[in-house]
Amino acid sequence: MDPHFKAMLEAEAAAAAGQEAPPLDSLPPDMVRAGYVMQRTSQNTGAPKDVATRDLQVDGGAGPVGARLYTPAGAPATTPGLVYFHGGGFAIGNLETHDGHCRRLAAYSGCRVLAIDYRLAPENPFPASHDDCLEATKWAIDHASDIGFDPTRVGVGGCSAGGNLAASIAIDLKADPARRLAFQMLLYPYICPETETESRKRMDGPLLTKAAIDWFVKCLAAEGHPQIDRVILGSKVDVSATPAAYVVTAGYDPLQDEGRDYARRLEAAGVPVRHVHYPDLLHDFYIMGDVSPAVEAAAREAAEAMKAAFS
Numbered sequence: 001m002d003p004h005f006k007a008m009l010e011a012e013a014a015a016a017a018g019q020e021a022p023p024l025d026s027l028p029p030d031m032v033r034a035g036y037v038m039q040r041t042s043q044n045t046g047a048p049k050d051v052a053t054r055d056l057q058v059d060g061g062a063g064p065v066g067a068r069l070y071t072p073a074g075a076p077a078t079t080p081g082l083v084y085f086h087g088g089g090f091a092i093g094n095l096e097t098h099d100g101h102c103r104r105l106a107a108y109s110g111c112r113v114l115a116i117d118y119r120l121a122p123e124n125p126f127p128a129s130h131d132d133c134l135e136a137t138k139w140a141i142d143h144a145s146d147i148g149f150d151p152t153r154v155g156v157g158g159c160s161a162g163g164n165l166a167a168s169i170a171i172d173l174k175a176d177p178a179r180r181l182a183f184q185m186l187l188y189p190y191i192c193p194e195t196e197t198e199s200r201k202r203m204d205g206p207l208l209t210k211a212a213i214d215w216f217v218k219c220l221a222a223e224g225h226p227q228i229d230r231v232i233l234g235s236k237v238d239v240s241a242t243p244a245a246y247v248v249t250a251g252y253d254p255l256q257d258e259g260r261d262y263a264r265r266l267e268a269a270g271v272p273v274r275h276v277h278y279p280d281l282l283h284d285f286y287i288m289g290d291v292s293p294a295v296e297a298a299a300r301e302a303a304e305a306m307k308a309a310f311s
Contacts, residue, residue: 004292040097041099043289045100047289055069058136061119067114079110081150085115085166104300137169155306155310157186168233180243184246188256192233210254242266245263247266247276249277251277285298
């Protein structure tokens, strides 16, 4: 493991020694969210400051939702644009937890980024998050001139649950001739295949534990829904004709096998794919930029891939 992340985990374990964490089910969702916001924002303060931001409202599945537009310094009036969906198991995370990450993507790619503050479960169960992100992406393309996007060079991206959202929206829009996506960025994506992967079986953390995954699944409440294939992006889902993909996996992440397998499925379906695996990093690393220099290097690599896909 990356020594900086190893030291972080050891310090956290020492601080929690002798204390038993309460089950997530016993805590109000807002309390879980507040803890996540506090922890991740404190670990990602060193992101570029020369990125202009503007908070706005965009279309969601049941009315307007919040969003934040990131414009890199010196950007021309029109650039390619990435619509970004934060991670957090569809239940936690917000614009603040992923602010530094979006700043890096915008600054290092020279492209605008529009982050979406979609509705969270369990208050808003499936398909609220997916509907919000789909409508927000349509809005971004339809209002490209208002936000400085080139409508012919728009992509979707996300990490963890946000990777599921990005992959799902890429599938949803592949038959929409008026809204063709040019790119999908899937960072340690939650693909949720029908069969449990080996990495999920053998790994219980770090950070993303079996208990946390079970809580996220319970919060989303997608099981039995007629549109469940928008979440379970397994072998029944046709991924052909989706846009070029950049897929990232991490060695210390229970989701690594499903991300790798999804990249292989995309490639087999004729989709141009670049899969990058970081064997010494862990889940959620992109939003912990202050912990290790490896995050900065990985962010630059992702931004370069984004820039190349739009060129």
